[in-house]
Amino acid sequence: xxxxxQNPRYxxxxxxxxxxxxxxxxxxxxxxxxxxxxxxxxxxxxxxxxNVEVTDKGDVPEGYKVSRKEKRNFxxxxxxxxxxxxxxxxxxxSLSVTYEQYFxxxxxxxxx
Amino acid sequence: xxxxxxDPQALSIQxxxxxxxxxxxxxxxxxxxxxRQNSGRGLVHLILIRSNEREKHSGRLRVTLDTSKKSSSLLxxxxxxxxxxxxxxxTVPSNQAGTALIFGKGTTLSVSS
Numbered sequence: 001x002x003x004x005x006q007n008p009r010y011x012x013x014x015x016x017x018x019x020x021x022x023x024x025x026x027x028x029x030x031x032x033x034x035x036x037x038x039x040x041x042x043x044x045x046x047x048x049x050x051n052v053e054v055t056d057k058g059d060v061p062e063g064y065k066v067s068r069k070e071k072r073n074f075x076x077x078x079x080x081x082x083x084x085x086x087x088x089x090x091x092x093x094s095l096s097v098t099y100e101q102y103f104x105x106x107x108x109x110x111x112x
Numbered sequence: 113x114x115x116x117x118x119d120p121q122a123l124s125i126q127x128x129x130x131x132x133x134x135x136x137x138x139x140x141x142x143x144x145x146x147x148r149q150n151s152g153r154g155l156v157h158l159i160l161i162r163s164n165e166r167e168k169h170s171g172r173l174r175v176t177l178d179t180s181k182k183s184s185s186l187l188x189x190x191x192x193x194x195x196x197x198x199x200x201x202x203t204v205p206s207n208q209a210g211t212a213l214i215f216g217k218g219t220t221l222s223v224s225s
Contacts, residue, residue, distance in 0.1 A: 042217035103154035
């Protein structure tokens with residue numbers, strides 16, 4: 001089954017404790033991206049990757065890091081999480097940005 | 113950078129009625145896509161319309177695109193309770209070299225039986 005998986009689905013953590021949210025897709029897609037969704041603000045892109053070892057900033061990259069060492073994986077790293085990073089995070093993949101995006105189920109992160 | 117803006121923000125209808133949502137955007141686009149999100153879940157792609165297309169159908173969905181007005185509409189005919197969800201338009205701006213998909217804030221549709 002074609003899918004995008006994210007882990008964990010729910011995470012409660014404390015300020016400053018490094019965390020990684022994993023994202024994996026099994027469709028051999030080249031384009032992957034991370035979004036955060038906040039009430040009243042919609043979805044905003046954090047980072048995207050057009051291929052292995054090629055990543056770039058989206059609209060709200062501050063406080064986040066990504067890596068793309070393998071085609072299927074695109075982890076989101078928060079080196080020092082802060083409460084303003086409390087949000088619902090989505091990973092997505094596609095053949096390219098001009099094609100339909102396949103979204104993961106989401107990761108609800110709470111930073112206290 | 114907010115590109116698409118959906119209208120209305122919220123819509124409540126009865127089962128069997130049609131639902132129309134509108135999306136306006138600011139810059140020229142490569143294509144425009146519509147997505148559905150059930151409460152707190154991942155987004156599901158509904159339909160993609162390219163800048164050189166004016167209308168597209170998929171089942172009970174009809175999407176129109178007017179590039180001169182920089183607007184699109186999504187029509188859901190004969191709505192069902194299962195259509196209750198948030199609907200987002202997303203655009204691929206033609207001046208961003210195919211790197212970004214920009215979402216609007218969404219329309220929340222509630223269909224009551």
